[in-house]
Amino acid sequence: MHSGFVLAKADPRPIYLQIIEQVHQRIALGDWTAGHPLPSIRELSAELRVSVITVKRAYFELERDGVITTRQGKGSEVVDAPDLVTRLLDSQLTPAIETLAHLAVQMDLTIDTLHDRLAEAIRRAKEQE
């Protein structure tokens, strides 16, 4: 099974995080739904030309975060959880809000100003969709 994952050497993030992100993306976009099988650790390692241990690390963290489930001898698959997509998107929202909060404190912005600018940004985002 060809995963279509792309690793970027110029990306400063470690390879296991890049693998995790690409799994998240496929689930968030709806390409991979509950029960969708993941490539085996060895297959993905050979395909991406990265060590087995790097792929294992990615799968371990995906499992720990409740994104995939692994059954002995059956391989790994996307978990069956109705809130999974929301959870994945929410995990991106939290750090974005933290950054926003830090900038707001630095710039001494009021909640009202932030609200107006966020409303404007949301309007633009909807236009692009």
Next chain:
Amino acid sequence: MTHLAVHLQGVHKRYPHFALEDVSLEVPTGTILGFIGANGAGKSTTLRILMGLVSHDRGHVEMLGHPIPDGAIAAKTQVGFVSEDMKLFPGATLDWHMRFVAKVFGGWDAGYAAELVRRFDLRADQKIKGLSHGQRVKAALLLALARRPRLLILDEPTTGLDPVARHEVLGALTAAVQDEERTVLFSSQNTLDVEQIADRIAFIDRGRIVDADDKERYLERWRRLRLTLPDAAGQTTLPSAVAVTATGRIATLVTDRHSDELLAACRATGATVQSVDRMTLEEIFVASVMARREEVAA
């Protein structure tokens, strides 16, 4: 099945100007071990001892369950070894070499050999003397890989290869351990290759193994901390580390024992932690070798 494909325990070897001291190395079956070290650190000597080409003074060496050197002949039927100084016959073609190797060793996979000829961009009917350095390296690797040995021992397999050839060779090495019964031990100065495909790392410097660990854990242990100090440099005593440099109120600390406790200890001195950076294997290699050279010089 033996759990360890390669096992060295307390190996010593003394030469007039160089010595391997107390070298211990374990390579579990089904893994890729990247063996790194500077020029003359002892990588090739260690691999030659393993292949029974050099005898060790003291210590225990085992390969695929066979004691070395006594069981070297039995072990080597299952081992593919490629090194810089291995000579192919200049007047013979690659095809001749392939037929020769197929006859001498069992397990030759002709289909895989043909695939590798194509992937490595070689021509079977070409004589060795007409090949470039990189093509010879690829030819030697092909002859070892297509035997599908249980253990591949490769001394600097990617040195002198162009980026496309390196990509194909790294692909062949990761494919080799697919069935979890085969093992790869390769030495390299190319830290990028090791960082990419190795499951475990062993680091040799001046004839001693200075570190050996699971690659992810090894990379997780190393961090570069950038700190701002409460006073000008020299006033604050920072926790001990592999390297500490400070100019003015800015200090950089390189550690191989990264932990929350270390960060707390830095903060306890009154320093502010500006950033905690991951390091590439290349940066770790340089920091580690430099720190030891300074230790020797001091």
